[in-house]
Amino acid sequence: MYKDVLRAIEGISIYPLIALLFFFTFFVGVLVWAIRLRHDYIEEMGHLPLDHDSSADDPVES
Amino acid sequence: MAVEKFSYDNKIVKYFALATAAWGLVGFTVGLLIATQMILPQMNLGQYLSFGRLRPLHTNAVIFAFVGNGIFMGVYHSLQRLCKARMWSDKLSWFHFWGWQAIIVCAAISLPAGFTTSKEYAELEWPIDILITIVWVAFAVNMFGTIIKRRVRHMYVAIWFYIATVVTVAVLHLVNSVEIPVSLMKSYPVYAGVQDALVQWWYGHNAVAFFLTTPYLGLMYYYLPKAANRPIFSYRLSIVHFWSLIFIYIWAGPHHLLFTSLPDWAQSLGMVFSLMLIAPSWGGMLNGLLTLRGAWDKVRQDPVLKFMVVAITAYGMATFEGPMLSIKSVNALSHYTDWTIAHVHVGALGWNGFLTFGILYWLVPRLWNTSLHSVKMANYHFWIGFLGILFYTIPLYWAGIAQGLMWKQFDPVAGTLAYGNFLETVTKIIPMYAMRAVGGTFFIVGAGMMAWNLFKTMRAGTFVANEDAEAPALIRNAGSGKPGSDPYKHQWLERSPIIFIILTTIAILIGGLVELVPMYLVRTNVPTIPAVKPYTPLELEGRDLYIREGCSNCHSQMIRPFRSEVERYGDYSKAGEYVYDRPFLWGSKRTGPELWRVGTRLPQEKWHYLHMENPLSTSPGSIMPPYPWLLRQDLKTGDIRKKLEVMQKLGVPYTNEEIANADAILKAQADEIVAKLHEAGVPEADPDKEIIALIAYLLRIGTDIKK
Numbered sequence: 001m002y003k004d005v006l007r008a009i010e011g012i013s014i015y016p017l018i019a020l021l022f023f024f025t026f027f028v029g030v031l032v033w034a035i036r037l038r039h040d041y042i043e044e045m046g047h048l049p050l051d052h053d054s055s056a057d058d059p060v061e062s
Numbered sequence: 063m064a065v066e067k068f069s070y071d072n073k074i075v076k077y078f079a080l081a082t083a084a085w086g087l088v089g090f091t092v093g094l095l096i097a098t099q100m101i102l103p104q105m106n107l108g109q110y111l112s113f114g115r116l117r118p119l120h121t122n123a124v125i126f127a128f129v130g131n132g133i134f135m136g137v138y139h140s141l142q143r144l145c146k147a148r149m150w151s152d153k154l155s156w157f158h159f160w161g162w163q164a165i166i167v168c169a170a171i172s173l174p175a176g177f178t179t180s181k182e183y184a185e186l187e188w189p190i191d192i193l194i195t196i197v198w199v200a201f202a203v204n205m206f207g208t209i210i211k212r213r214v215r216h217m218y219v220a221i222w223f224y225i226a227t228v229v230t231v232a233v234l235h236l237v238n239s240v241e242i243p244v245s246l247m248k249s250y251p252v253y254a255g256v257q258d259a260l261v262q263w264w265y266g267h268n269a270v271a272f273f274l275t276t277p278y279l280g281l282m283y284y285y286l287p288k289a290a291n292r293p294i295f296s297y298r299l300s301i302v303h304f305w306s307l308i309f310i311y312i313w314a315g316p317h318h319l320l321f322t323s324l325p326d327w328a329q330s331l332g333m334v335f336s337l338m339l340i341a342p343s344w345g346g347m348l349n350g351l352l353t354l355r356g357a358w359d360k361v362r363q364d365p366v367l368k369f370m371v372v373a374i375t376a377y378g379m380a381t382f383e384g385p386m387l388s389i390k391s392v393n394a395l396s397h398y399t400d401w402t403i404a405h406v407h408v409g410a411l412g413w414n415g416f417l418t419f420g421i422l423y424w425l426v427p428r429l430w431n432t433s434l435h436s437v438k439m440a441n442y443h444f445w446i447g448f449l450g451i452l453f454y455t456i457p458l459y460w461a462g463i464a465q466g467l468m469w470k471q472f473d474p475v476a477g478t479l480a481y482g483n484f485l486e487t488v489t490k491i492i493p494m495y496a497m498r499a500v501g502g503t504f505f506i507v508g509a510g511m512m513a514w515n516l517f518k519t520m521r522a523g524t525f526v527a528n529e530d531a532e533a534p535a536l537i538r539n540a541g542s543g544k545p546g547s548d549p550y551k552h553q554w555l556e557r558s559p560i561i562f563i564i565l566t567t568i569a570i571l572i573g574g575l576v577e578l579v580p581m582y583l584v585r586t587n588v589p590t591i592p593a594v595k596p597y598t599p600l601e602l603e604g605r606d607l608y609i610r611e612g613c614s615n616c617h618s619q620m621i622r623p624f625r626s627e628v629e630r631y632g633d634y635s636k637a638g639e640y641v642y643d644r645p646f647l648w649g650s651k652r653t654g655p656e657l658w659r660v661g662t663r664l665p666q667e668k669w670h671y672l673h674m675e676n677p678l679s680t681s682p683g684s685i686m687p688p689y690p691w692l693l694r695q696d697l698k699t700g701d702i703r704k705k706l707e708v709m710q711k712l713g714v715p716y717t718n719e720e721i722a723n724a725d726a727i728l729k730a731q732a733d734e735i736v737a738k739l740h741e742a743g744v745p746e747a748d749p750d751k752e753i754i755a756l757i758a759y760l761l762r763i764g765t766d767i768k769k
Contacts, residue, residue, distance in 0.1 A: 019331060019576055023309060023338070030305045034298040046293035048144060048218040049284050 066213065066535050069528040070142045072429055074155045076525065078135035079425060081163060082418060083513050085131055088170075089123030090506045096120055097499040099687065100653070101492060103677075106687035110174040113687050114612025118185040119173045124410060125183060127166045129274055132418040134162070134201070136281040137224050139425060141208055144218045144284065146533040150207025154200045161197035165190060176610035177247040180645050181262045183269045184238050188249045191239040198235065202228045209559045213533040217559065219300040223280030225563055226308045230272040230570045237574075238265035242708050245701050248606070250708050255640030256323055259648055264315035264577060270406075271311040274414055275377075279307075282350055282374065285421050289366045295352035299345055307342040308566065310335050312573035317388035320397065321622040322648060323637035328577060329390070335573070336388030343381030350374040365440035369420030372448060376412025380405065395470070398618055398652040400491070401462030404455045411451045411505060419447070419512055426516045430523025439515045447508035453501025461494035470626040479629055484655040489683045591638040594766045596714045597759070599702050599728040604759025606705075607697075607752055608647065611689065618649035619658040619763060632659035632764070639767055642714050654686055659764035667735055668742040670757045692753040693746075699728060731758060 099105045099113045106112040138155065142148060149155050168190045172178075178185040186194070205228060209221065238261055241249035253261050287294050294300060316324060316332025351374055354361060361367045383405050387396050396402060427434045434440060468487040471480035481487050597605060608614070621627050623634040635658055640646060664670065672679050675693055677686040706721045720727065732749035735757055739747035747754070 019313070019573075020334065022572075023335075026309060027302075027306050030302055034301040037298060037301075042297045043293075045216055045218065046287075046297040048214065048216065049140075049220070049287045050291070050293060051214075 064535050065532050067530065067532045068148050069530050071138070071149050071152060071155060071527075072525070072529050073527040074149065074152075074159060075135055075139040075425070076429055076527075077159055078131050078138060079422060079429070081159075082128060082131040082135050083422065083509075083516065085123060085127035085166065086415075086418070087506070087509055087513060089120060089128045090502070090509055092116055092120040092123055094499065094502045094506060097495065097502050100495045100685055101499060103685045103687055109176075109611075109689075109691045112611070112689075114615050115174050115176060115178075117612060117615045118178060118182075119170065121183060122169050122173065122185065123166070124414075125269070125273060126169070129278075129414050129418070130162065130166075132414070132421070133227070133273075133277040133281070134158070135425070136285070136421055137205065137277070140220060140281070140284040141205065141224065144214065144221055145208055145212030146214050146531065147208055147212050150204050150211060154204040154207075158197055158201045158204060161193065161200065165193055165197060168193070172247065176612075178609060178612065179241065179249065179251070180609045180612070180614050180647060181238065181251075182266050182650060184235075184262070184265060187247045188239070188241055188243050189246065191235070191241075194235060195232075198228075198232055202232065206559065206563070213536045215536060217562065218284070219294075219297065219304060220280040220284040222304050222562065222566070223276045223283065225559070226304070226566050226570070227272050227277040227280070229563060229567050230268060230276070230308070230312070233567075233570065233574070234265045234268050234272065237578075238262060242712065244704050244708050248701065248705075250644045250705075250712065252712060253644070254712070255643045255646050256325075256637045258644065258646040259319055259322065259640075260316065260324060260328065261578065262646070263318040264312075264574060267315035267318055268312055270409070271314075274409060275311075276308065278414060278417055279303075279346055281417060281421060282346075282370070285417075285424060286350055286353055286370055286374075289364070289370060289420070289424050290354055290357050290360065292353060292357060295349050295355070299349045303342050303346040303349060305569065307339075307346065309569045309573070310339050310342060312570045313577065314339060314388065316577065317393070318650065319648075320388070320390050320393040321624070322620050323635050323640065325637075331577065333388050333390060337385045340382060340385045344378060347374055347378035347381070350377075365437060365444050366420045366424045368441070368444045369416045369423065372444075372451075373413050373415075373417035373420060376408050376416065376451070380409040380413060383408070394622070394624065395466040396462065397622075398650070399462035399466045400458045400494075400651075401466065402651065404458035404462060407454055407458070408451070411447075411454060415505070416447065419443070419509075422512065422516060426519050427523065430520050430525050432519060432523030435515050435518035435522060439511055443508040443511045443515070446504050446511070450501045450504030450506075450508060453504060454498050455501070457494035457497035457501070461491035461498075464494075465491050469630070470624070472626070479626065482630075484630070485681055485683055488653070488685060492685070590641050591636065591767060593768075594639055594641065596642045596709070596716060597762065598731055599699075599706065599720075599724045600731040600755050600758045601762045602705060602709075602759075603697060603699060603702060603728070604755035604757070605647075607692070607756045608759055609645070611692075613657075614647045614649040616649075616651060616653035616686070617655065617657045618652050619646075619656070620648040621656055621658050621764075627656070631656045632662055633767065635764070636767065639764065642709075644709065644712065644714075657760070657763060661761035661763060661765040662768060665761060666742070667738045667757050667761070668744055670760055671739060671744055671747065671753060674753055674756065689753075692756060693751055695752045696750050697732075697752045697755050699725060702728060 095105065095111075096113055096116050099116075109115075138149060165186075169186055172187060172190065173185060177187045179187060205224065209217065209225075240253075241251045243249045251258055283294060283300060313335035314332055316328045317336045320329050320333070351371070354367070354371065361371055386392055387402070387405060423434060423440055465487050468481045468490065472478065473480045621631045621633070621635045628634055669680055671693075673681065674689045676688045676690070677684040702724045703721055706716045706724055710716045710721065729749070732754045735754050736747045736749040
């Protein structure tokens, strides 16, 4: 049935394999990218939400 | 540097917050009602409030009304602050708010009225789909406008998650909603059978991924550091988390269709990518929990952090369990049982519910410039809500596994099914359903306490609609913005929202295309089974009644190739049997038995007639709702020719002659069925009533292959 039709599509069996390899490469790329980022930049980015820019951002003691 | 003065729009945040709390209570309450219906079928209060119609109302209310408004509340609040800019357009903000509430109201009316596409989490009919598209575009434009005019050079990780959400939900909604209207509130999808199933579960899975997960991860990355007053544990990890999550998530949809007629390669792809999802999901969870290292003393005192810690833990548990459920051998047991329901509620009650509560408790006092009315009450809410989750999920895990095992159990001596009567496996787990309803009640009581607590907080404080702020203007041309020209490697990307949006779109499209394109190509050259014929006009009307009543919420139409299923339900399902099924009605849960080939197992018209009128008359102990109105209401056949024409347009081989004579063909078949009913001792049977069409359909499904 559908399976036979898909088998007839050339190289369908390699499809998942290509997908996996593609993802793996992508993942390694992102990993390398993230690791090579500079420390001061990471610090700056991490602190973005804590930038006090208005009174409402100060925690109100309850 | 010039400092610019501007103001944050808090009023829109306030409205979304109020909507979140209010719709949350509505959604939970509908959930409790349908949980009660599963113990006491007499709680099915007539046709507009029966389980099949309320279950989609519950899921839609919780996903799109409660979580949806929760997303918008968080995005409108955090985005303005992360961008140091007011929302791009106040008009669009308000259009978004009222448009979204209008969609919810339309859903709340149309779903109980029986207007549904039957596709899970995409039940709304085509005019509402169009409204959703328009409102979503307004949101997207407003959001991207704000990002572009921001006064902060870099886009914080929360914003990436928001971008991925906006882009992907748009793609999912558009692809899954391609349908051809028959009338104002009725349409047929352009996909059929196996393809429709794949598209639907590509959508369904990613609705969970990109509506319930990615936006809430964005909220986690903003509100957790805020509440704990410390930066996220590892910003590097968040980069890896984001890219690998959005890239992998989109591939995993087929894990909803394991052991079905979906081609094996797609099932394997879904399983492998689901397993890989553990890595980024747990990366994100650990990133959240480790943010609190050295601050756990705060967690003991602050209810906001308590809610958040449980939410993130629930996220971790659900995202570990999900991949496990995607392993084919586990899925063979779990699928169609309450295990799935328990799994999604760990996510919905724990992750989405508790994170929303945590954010509301954090946000409301700040917007109203006061402190929380009662910290003690918030702590009580935490504990009763937490107990509610436990009482909800543990009995359902028990119920799901027990029932799954009962379905598969064979008598070792006789070689027959140990629980040959499906109903026997249902009555055994009703006590668990009762405990689940108790858990749900706890959860609602907690949410009610929160509503009161927040109301008192608002009353005590003063709300500032436009909060003054100032920030230096962003100098546009600092740095070239190209990769390599900058010591900060990820920076060029975070400074270029347009490139970021494009890359995100590519990342999510790859997985979708790899899965969907081969399936689409198949359409034109798939050999059909010669014995499989299109539905007759009466059967098609019956099928639409099946959809209207939401039968597929409790009954599947997909026999998996297991000995236990073949023994119980007949030969396993083949892909070619579903080529005329628009929409597919495979279902995802068997609260009642499988119905594919029910016409072979139960070929008596009279049985179905009596069973639909009152299930207890044929099946003592059944928890199925009664459908007496089907015996009273006239079948509306006004659209039948239009329906056949649309089907013909979509490639179903109806002849022009059949379409022209549709009414006569329909009438003849109805008379035939009624004659049999009269003969069997049902003199009141009337050929004009809806029940006749439904019986025609029930006797037909899955029987062609035998001919």
